[in-house]
Amino acid sequence: MAVGNEVRSACRYQARIMITIGHHDCRLSDDRETGERMNEARDELLKRLENEARLLRRNLWRALRAGGGGHAGGSSSAADMLTALYFHRMRLKPSEPDWPDRDRFVLSKGHANAALGAVLAQAGFIDDALLDRFYHFESPFGMHPDIKVPGVEMCTGALGHGLAIATGMAYGARIQNKSFHTFVMLGDAELHEGSNWEAAMAAAHYRLDNLTAIVDHNKIGQSGRIEELISLDPLADKWRSFGWEVREIDGHDMGQIVDTFDALPLKKTRPTAIVAHTVKGKGVSFAEDTYLWHSNSVDDEVHARALKELGGA
Amino acid sequence: MNMGASTTAPWREASANQTRLAFGQALLAIGERESRAVVLSADTQDLLGIRPWIANWPDRFIEVGIAEQNAIGIASGLATTGLHPYVCAYAPFIAARSMEQIRNDVAYANQRVVIGAAASGISLGVAGGTHHALEDLALMRSMPNMTVIVPADVNEAYHATLATLDIDGPVYLRLGGRTPEAPVTEDSAGFTLGRASRLRPGNDVTVIACGAMVELALKASDALKAEGIDARVLNMHTIKPLDREAILQAAAETSGIVTAEEHRFAGGLGGAVAELLAVERPTPMRMVAMPDEFAVVGPTVRLREKYGMSAEAIVAACKSLVG
Numbered sequence A: 001m002a003v004g005n006e007v008r009s010a011c012r013y014q015a016r017i018m019i020t021i022g023h024h025d026c027r028l029s030d031d032r033e034t035g036e037r038m039n040e041a042r043d044e045l046l047k048r049l050e051n052e053a054r055l056l057r058r059n060l061w062r063a064l065r066a067g068g069g070g071h072a073g074g075s076s077s078a079a080d081m082l083t084a085l086y087f088h089r090m091r092l093k094p095s096e097p098d099w100p101d102r103d104r105f106v107l108s109k110g111h112a113n114a115a116l117g118a119v120l121a122q123a124g125f126i127d128d129a130l131l132d133r134f135y136h137f138e139s140p141f142g143m144h145p146d147i148k149v150p151g152v153e154m155c156t157g158a159l160g161h162g163l164a165i166a167t168g169m170a171y172g173a174r175i176q177n178k179s180f181h182t183f184v185m186l187g188d189a190e191l192h193e194g195s196n197w198e199a200a201m202a203a204a205h206y207r208l209d210n211l212t213a214i215v216d217h218n219k220i221g222q223s224g225r226i227e228e229l230i231s232l233d234p235l236a237d238k239w240r241s242f243g244w245e246v247r248e249i250d251g252h253d254m255g256q257i258v259d260t261f262d263a264l265p266l267k268k269t270r271p272t273a274i275v276a277h278t279v280k281g282k283g284v285s286f287a288e289d290t291y292l293w294h295s296n297s298v299d300d301e302v303h304a305r306a307l308k309e310l311g312g313a
Numbered sequence B: 001m002n003m004g005a006s007t008t009a010p011w012r013e014a015s016a017n018q019t020r021l022a023f024g025q026a027l028l029a030i031g032e033r034e035s036r037a038v039v040l041s042a043d044t045q046d047l048l049g050i051r052p053w054i055a056n057w058p059d060r061f062i063e064v065g066i067a068e069q070n071a072i073g074i075a076s077g078l079a080t081t082g083l084h085p086y087v088c089a090y091a092p093f094i095a096a097r098s099m100e101q102i103r104n105d106v107a108y109a110n111q112r113v114v115i116g117a118a119a120s121g122i123s124l125g126v127a128g129g130t131h132h133a134l135e136d137l138a139l140m141r142s143m144p145n146m147t148v149i150v151p152a153d154v155n156e157a158y159h160a161t162l163a164t165l166d167i168d169g170p171v172y173l174r175l176g177g178r179t180p181e182a183p184v185t186e187d188s189a190g191f192t193l194g195r196a197s198r199l200r201p202g203n204d205v206t207v208i209a210c211g212a213m214v215e216l217a218l219k220a221s222d223a224l225k226a227e228g229i230d231a232r233v234l235n236m237h238t239i240k241p242l243d244r245e246a247i248l249q250a251a252a253e254t255s256g257i258v259t260a261e262e263h264r265f266a267g268g269l270g271g272a273v274a275e276l277l278a279v280e281r282p283t284p285m286r287m288v289a290m291p292d293e294f295a296v297v298g299p300t301v302r303l304r305e306k307y308g309m310s311a312e313a314i315v316a317a318c319k320s321l322v323g
């Protein structure tokens, strides 16, 4: 608890500074709160988000180096969508992480915590220096999200929990007449867990159109390609048959991501499933599209190679 | 079984002092001997070193995906047809999440299913509370028909896995993670189910340990020896069925008992020993185990120290019983 409080106050301080001096942070913490869209030209918006996503990838690799390794693959495939959520779509107050009306985000595939930590730092929820304490002794920033960290909504990491939790959050919003939207990001191999489909049935039954599930469909789990583990196909049809409104997108095309997020809910009375086609390890060639980089060691040399490809020093 | 000069056994090197990998190596020997053996993975093909099995016997391998409950249910069904399923899984997910499938479909129905549960205890230290398995012994030993084994090193893990060839019922084999288990058993020691092995003689006090804590118990015994205290060390590799005789004998011959395990206080090895002694022969006891809290993030060895699962803690507990 003490650890959580320490981080909480540190990040509040950080957030305040960023709000006064930062450009996009004003947007994030002010306009996002009221839900008003900035009158930012679309190409400007996409450029801003793409820059933020590039920084996110550099930051997540920075965390992986601090930890000596970790889940580069699933963190990188999620990076563009996380950026669009935190820097465009979600209504949040980094200076008040527990703001009751905030949109919710649950990282069900909790092993992508390096990416979540990076986006929380960039958005001003946590101190940027925490990224250098990934995996460290007594650090609140470990392999999986810890609810004690500001901005983290649930302790996830055991796969197949997040969709039910998000369903509960969305139902909670309805009962309390709140307008916040709940997002949950799922791994594709994670969908092997039957608990996902129990929650999928419930969310559709209760017509939770304030709930959006994003499937990071990178086609790879831990041991290999999902086709060779247990096939998910036809994945979009599965969601449809469970009563969800489905859209398939390129999860690295910022334009498609933004357009889809802006159109939510895709259909009134239905929860939305975004099946985002992605590349595991996206952005660093040696880590792309291979189960070997689901999780792997990252030393200074590997980090330098990754950073070179990500336009870093 | 006596492996003779088994330090050169091929499985040893492949196991790299990690019990989880010794399990996969033992499966290769089982595959040769037992055509009914079938291996199941829940997206855990590297965790227990079963890639060679998959290459050798692809038709006796079933990948079920990240679906631990399904893995246990399928294993139970396979067992009813006369096969001998070996489920390869993460301890934190297979024990708690599949508890009901294990209780009903495996233990209650008394099916011959072996669960290889890797990454137990706080071996996934930096992964945090979702990935620590500190309740699994309590869950698994609470069920009738279950056999529960916690090997201390690769030698024991290998032979305990081979011993499942002769166990006609459910088995939970608790294995470690990437932090190596130091060798503590003789190559020739083999494995006798339900029979604790005495690794150090001593009549002042007794340490009963399992898994990675056996090494620390030996260190503690050596440290105590230097101070003139003879601490007997029992390696209680089988948590169920418990070696009642060895425990009662230790209670009779020494002044008290210290248990040591990488598991919560509640319901583990210490609990099992206390349940026996409280009824049969009340004896002063101390327990070295994980306190009633969720562990912070950190490397396994540092977490053991932080939460008092250390040789120093065992020494202090022993002294408090003889002093």
Ligand SMILES: Cc1ncc(C[n+]2csc(CCOP(=O)(O)OP(=O)(O)O)c2C)c(N)n1
Pocket (backbone or CB within 6 Å): A071, A073, A074, A075, A077, A109, A111, A157, A158, A159, A160, A186, A187, A188, A189, A190, A191, A216, A218, A220, A221, A222, A280, A294, B042, B043, B044, B066, B090, B093
């Ligand atoms: C219940 C459970 N079983 C097993 C694991 C171990 N595990 C962690 S990540 C992973 C693979 C996940 O693949 P996917 O969901 O496709 O995620 P991504 O490709 O986005 O990294 C596995 C098996 C776990 N964390 N939880």
Ligand SMILES: [Mg+2]
Pocket (backbone or CB within 6 Å): A187, A188, A189, A216, A217, A218, A219, A220, A221
């Ligand atoms: Mg995947």
